[in-house]
Amino acid sequence: MARIGVFVGSVFGGAEDVADAVTEFLTAQGHEAEMFTVATLDEFLGYRSDRVLVISSTTGQGEIPENLLPLFQMLRDHFPLLPDLGYGVVAMGDSSYGEDRYCGAGRQFDTLLTELQAKPLAPRLDVDACIHFDPLEVVMPWLQEWLVQAEAA
Known part of the structure; x- marks a missing residue:
């Protein structure tokens, strides 16, 4: 089974609720999963040979939430x-704010991790609050596909 760090960026708690559900699911599947709402660089680097999920909402002009920004x-x-x-990256946003702001935090993290030569195990999941009132409706199927890749890699 995989060792998975779940790193969360949340302002009003929506992304944290998703991360809680994801972490519970991963643990129930037998994986060693830990959620971080505020993480240090050392905590993140502790997963450098394992698996990481970044689950983040987007704030204001497409910025990373304050609790995840220091890690970024x-x-x-x-x-x-x-x-x-x-x-893997789950980017939560609202497309009504415009294309340049939509899921900006997740897009930035995805780009940075790629630049750091980390390997995406599935394409970034952009969750649009205008379409999905319950983000878990799209996150959980995506997570199951991501897990197949995480276990195979």
Whole structure:
């Protein structure tokens, strides 16, 4: 079974609720899963040879939520290469805010992790609040596909 760190960016709790459900599901499936609402660089790097999920809402002009921003900045500033890391990103947003802002936090994390040579195990999932009132309706099927890749890699 896989060791999976779930790193969350949330402002009003929606992304945290999704991450809670995801972490519970992963644990029920026999994986070693831990959720981080505020993470240090060392905690993230502790998964450098394992699996990581980033689940984040987007704020304001497409920014990363304040609880996840320090981790993003530390990764960007220290730029540790992560060729053995398999990852997935669930980006939560609202398309009515415009294309350049929609799911901006998740898009930024996805880009950074790719630049750090981490391997996406599935394409980023963009969850549009205008379409999906309950994000778990799309997150859970995506997660099951992501897990197939996480276990195979």
